[in-house]
Amino acid sequence: MSPALIDIGANLAHHSFDGDRDAVISRAMAAGVATIIVTGADRVSNEAALALALTHPGQLFATAGLHPHHADAWSVALGERIAELAKASQVVAIGECGLDYFRDLTPRAQQQLAFRAQLELAITAGKPVFLHQREAHADFLAILREYRTALAACVVHCFTDTTAALDDYLALDCHIGITGWICDERRGMHLVDAVKCIPADRLLLETDAPYLLPRNLKPAPKHRRNEPAFLPWVLQRVAQARGEDASALAAQTSANAERFFGIRANQTQ
Ligand SMILES: [Zn+2]
Numbered sequence: 112m113s114p115a116l117i118d119i120g121a122n123l124a125h126h127s128f129d130g131d132r133d134a135v136i137s138r139a140m141a142a143g144v145a146t147i148i149v150t151g152a153d154r155v156s157n158e159a160a161l162a163l164a165l166t167h168p169g170q171l172f173a174t175a176g177l178h179p180h181h182a183d184a185w186s187v188a189l190g191e192r193i194a195e196l197a198k199a200s201q202v203v204a205i206g207e208c209g210l211d212y213f214r215d216l217t218p219r220a221q222q223q224l225a226f227r228a229q230l231e232l233a234i235t236a237g238k239p240v241f242l243h244q245r246e247a248h249a250d251f252l253a254i255l256r257e258y259r260t261a262l263a264a265c266v267v268h269c270f271t272d273t274t275a276a277l278d279d280y281l282a283l284d285c286h287i288g289i290t291g292w293i294c295d296e297r298r299g300m301h302l303v304d305a306v307k308c309i310p311a312d313r314l315l316l317e318t319d320a321p322y323l324l325p326r327n328l329k330p331a332p333k334h335r336r337n338e339p340a341f342l343p344w345v346l347q348r349v350a351q352a353r354g355e356d357a358s359a360l361a362a363q364t365s366a367n368a369e370r371f372f373g374i375r376a377n378q379t380q
Contacts, residue, residue: 153184
């Protein structure tokens with residue numbers, strides 16, 4: 112049995128898990144995914160993520176933040192609430208936050224405002240940040256650079272960008288989260304090369320469930336919903352790309368996640 116894995120990003124507060132959330136968590140544990148960081152992405156999911164962490168001590172932890180898709184919901188009151196949530200030991204990072212110019216669901220100026228506010232919040236809280244960037248590398252990098260020295264640890268979650276962008280993040284001492292995007296032979300092949308460039312101690316694994324079902328999953332399920340139990344498929348693909356033993360990579364990435372979030376991994380076996 113491989114060392115226990117840590118899924119650093121799963122949206123378990125998502126409505127698609129409403130019918131079977133406990134079963135999803137049990138399947139994760141059975142698959143060796145002993146610890147899950149539940150992503151908070153807006154006012155409602157922040158509260159739900161912490162509630163889940165409180166009812167699954169040692170297994171689940173939470174983040175609190177506002178995803179750039181929802182940046183128009185930013186307010187002083189929401190910032191104050193995130194700061195309040197961040198006082199809980201179970202809330203191990205601020206975010207997810209950042210910029211998303213791919214979907215452009217909210218005006219870019221508003222995304223930047225919410226992003227800056229959350230970086231300031233993370234500095235005040237002394238907690239790591241869980242970062243989202245899509246098609247916004249230049250602006251994202253410029254803003255992150257302004258705050259980087261005052262920030263604790265940073266992870267660019269669901270990294271899908273170029274090797275040049277990767278170099279920029281590594282130069283800013285960021286950790287890199289890899290999802291099942293790398294398992295997608297249609298659009299993830301560039302990541303097969305990019306993951307080789309990530310230093311072993313900066314690499315983190317995540318499902319981003321319910322999104323990004325790994326396409327190497329066998330047998331392929333009938334549905335499209337991803338879940339933390341499928342993290343071993345991401346591990347396998349990353350290990351293959353790096354030419355490393357999957358078990359050793361599991362131990363390495365779990366140790367990275369423990370250090371990054373300041374947690375002790377749960378043991379399933
Ligand atoms: Zn994201």
